């Protein structure tokens with residue numbers, strides 16, 4: 001199968017008052033359609049820098065990134081982004097926040113009725129149909145994050161890029177949303193690239209975990225293939241020796257091979 005995302009020898013350098021800072025050094029990754037890949041590594045290693053490059057929010061100093069065989073030279077609707085802080089517009093309702101994105105992408109391609117159905121469908125996917133007319137300040141953090149995911153999905157992205165999407169949520173809400181994302185992925189076969197600091201989240205959600213070395217000049221140090229059957233249940237996995245072995249491998253990478261000085 002042809003990879004949907006190709007990252008080829010990508011390096012990223014930043015000019016700083018102290019001189020040039022090499023954030024990423026020669027990162028190469030292929031991501032297959034429908035795959036869920038997580039990026040894990042200590043704070044400051046370059047995860048967001050890499051995700052921003054895939055999103056097209058920044059351009060690499062060296063190397064090439066391709067999405068569906070086309071060079072990434074800016075943001076595009078085929079790459080939906082979900083950030084840690086939902087980034088909804090506070091003066092718009094749940095429905096209107098999603099509608100804004102849908103109108104931008106599909107104006108001229110869908111009728112008004114089709115757009116309305118599509119907006120409602122995506123909010124239904126994340127179980128938010130009951131709060132279509134609420135504004136962000138009237139809903140919880142987890143609900144806002146659901147709307148952010150619906151907004152990204154509504155653009156029919158080939159790839160969903162998530163930068164610590166559940167980082168600001170309590171453990172139970174986080175678990176619900178992880179399940180929702182796995183469910184959506186199973187139904188839509190969306191390719192997902194996810195940044196996380198959470199070893200359990202990485203193993204539970206991913207087909208592959210990219211473990212990044214510490215910066216400067218960070219790169220992918222090891223790749224863990226997670227061959228757990230889907231659908232995955234967090235309760236069943238709690239007793240699964242394979243799950244614990246995977247977890248152990250990530251922990252060993254982060255806290256023994258690439259431990260970070262406090």
Ligand SMILES: Nc1ncnc2c1ncn2[C@@H]1O[C@H](COP(=O)(O)OP(=O)(O)OP(=O)(O)O)[C@@H](O)[C@H]1O
Nearest residue numbers: 014016021023042043044045046047048049050215
């Ligand atoms: N625009 C910039 N100018 C200078 N340095 C930058 C810039 N953006 C990122 N960096 C540096 O590059 C490195 C990687 O940053 P990045 O935000 O990608 O890390 P991260 O792994 O996502 O961190 P965290 O887990 O804390 O969010 C850091 O040392 C950061 O200070």
